[in-house]
Amino acid sequence: MESKFCDIVSNLFIAKLEKDFGFEGIERALFLANKIKSVYDVIDIRKFENIKIVTSLEKYRTINDKLIGTIYELNSSLELVTFSPSKSIFLEFTESGKIFFSEDDIDTESIKGLAIIYEKIGEYEYFHNKTDKDLLEPIAGIDSYFAPNTFKSLDEALEHYKTNVAKNTTCYILRGIWNDDNKIKIVDGSSEAIMRNSLCQFLRHRLRGLREVMPEQNVNERNPVDIKVFWNNTKHIAFIEIKWLGKSISNTTYSQRRALEGAKQLADYLDEYLQQNPNVVSNGYLVVFDARRRKIDSPISELTVEDVNFYRDKEIAYQPKYEEQRDDFAKPLRFFLNANLSN
Amino acid sequence: MKHFALFDVLYLGQNLETRIKDFSLNEIQILSYLGCLMSIYDGNNSSDWGYFFSKNNSGYPYSIELSNAMELLSNKKMIVQSSKNNEYFNTGATGIDFIDKLSNQLSIYSNRKQYLDVALNCITLAPFGVIRTALLNEPVLTSAKRKSSILLLEESDFATNLLYAQFQELRTALNNEFESLLIPAFTWLSGNLNHQIG
Numbered sequence: 001m002e003s004k005f006c007d008i009v010s011n012l013f014i015a016k017l018e019k020d021f022g023f024e025g026i027e028r029a030l031f032l033a034n035k036i037k038s039v040y041d042v043i044d045i046r047k048f049e050n051i052k053i054v055t056s057l058e059k060y061r062t063i064n065d066k067l068i069g070t071i072y073e074l075n076s077s078l079e080l081v082t083f084s085p086s087k088s089i090f091l092e093f094t095e096s097g098k099i100f101f102s103e104d105d106i107d108t109e110s111i112k113g114l115a116i117i118y119e120k121i122g123e124y125e126y127f128h129n130k131t132d133k134d135l136l137e138p139i140a141g142i143d144s145y146f147a148p149n150t151f152k153s154l155d156e157a158l159e160h161y162k163t164n165v166a167k168n169t170t171c172y173i174l175r176g177i178w179n180d181d182n183k184i185k186i187v188d189g190s191s192e193a194i195m196r197n198s199l200c201q202f203l204r205h206r207l208r209g210l211r212e213v214m215p216e217q218n219v220n221e222r223n224p225v226d227i228k229v230f231w232n233n234t235k236h237i238a239f240i241e242i243k244w245l246g247k248s249i250s251n252t253t254y255s256q257r258r259a260l261e262g263a264k265q266l267a268d269y270l271d272e273y274l275q276q277n278p279n280v281v282s283n284g285y286l287v288v289f290d291a292r293r294r295k296i297d298s299p300i301s302e303l304t305v306e307d308v309n310f311y312r313d314k315e316i317a318y319q320p321k322y323e324e325q326r327d328d329f330a331k332p333l334r335f336f337l338n339a340n341l342s343n
Numbered sequence: 344m345k346h347f348a349l350f351d352v353l354y355l356g357q358n359l360e361t362r363i364k365d366f367s368l369n370e371i372q373i374l375s376y377l378g379c380l381m382s383i384y385d386g387n388n389s390s391d392w393g394y395f396f397s398k399n400n401s402g403y404p405y406s407i408e409l410s411n412a413m414e415l416l417s418n419k420k421m422i423v424q425s426s427k428n429n430e431y432f433n434t435g436a437t438g439i440d441f442i443d444k445l446s447n448q449l450s451i452y453s454n455r456k457q458y459l460d461v462a463l464n465c466i467t468l469a470p471f472g473v474i475r476t477a478l479l480n481e482p483v484l485t486s487a488k489r490k491s492s493i494l495l496l497e498e499s500d501f502a503t504n505l506l507y508a509q510f511q512e513l514r515t516a517l518n519n520e521f522e523s524l525l526i527p528a529f530t531w532l533s534g535n536l537n538h539q540i541g
Contacts, residue, residue, distance in 0.1 A: 014534070023522045142472075152431070204472060210372070211401040
């Protein structure tokens, strides 16, 4: 039987780079990876449909003179890249510190074999080898292999997940909650588990100082917690309870009452846990995925932007406000999930 | 105090800073352990690494030598706290001078640098969290979770033998076709994760 490692290495982009370009290919890819990180530090990668970043295989040579398009040299600042209105950007970095930039959709076919070429098309990332390009296998919870965002605090991480993952459902796991591309109704059965898995993967890959992120099977209302987060070297533990609001394709409807119930369940659970584990510092987080839409049963063609965004800014009025009454209950988070009427 | 541990903290710390701004003891432990495993893959014994690893209460690799080295370097201001959160550090100016001297003048560190570099380069080409998750799924750490014995990579341990068998399988699969140790590292870590990294 063939080893699983044979399969893995046959699809591994750095293995192909070494095969095509030798050890130098790996060295140049590492140089380029650091430059990609420096670019992703200063741009919103979701703003661009196509990003190409290259470096010549010959350390001190530039390669852009072999390309067609308007390419100009930047001073050492990437400010122009940050504020570029273009959907496509091209960058070349050289070992001597030169940076070349274009807002044209540059065709890099002519430099295949002469340069290490990284490309991001939509959410997919590639490294080009001599003849083809290799997809970097997408990993749930990360925007890019080279995106710098990691978080020291859970609050910071959840805020990032809200804005960059949940809002437009950019995580491929989370996409499983939708019945179709319009993102109006939630699928039945597994949706809460999907939300839990997506958030788990995100936290696992982004939180520093982490010991473990454990998805839980919430078997009953007395044990409602969906995710447990353990920290390294401390007795801190965070409990995340997930609820969703909106309507499923089989007409299960959850209104804000569901969020209020979730808050009560979590508070009760924290009380019980504290009694049993008085030496552990626990914190509860209620995370509400909000997919409510006005006139949700209307045909999609009749729904307006106002209908699907009706609840976007409607915060939930919790009563009681546990976060004001107790120190171990974080302010509940509401992740509004955008619909998409353009399909 | 093991001098290798002092070197590793400063070398890994300085290089982590350029990637993720600062570093913690936990992150140093993880990368040093990965470096040690890559050294074993390359044919060295675990004892050649210069210090041993045990498992901490969280099931992570932990070396008391690295922990002591961090404390000493912090006391000497060679590493300084990077934020109010006292878990994270940056290398201080005296630490940078010291590591430069060690790196340039003492060839005893050049061999281990290649393995530390593999660990560091893994997090250049993939997010730290992904590499960490994959490493925690390797046979020795997985087995240690279920055991009271805390020393990792003991020759007599079944899990260590399982790791050696994995590395042998990996060598056979790669068939000496690659020069860079990053390729076995990524292939092996992907195998642990059951998901292609890269």
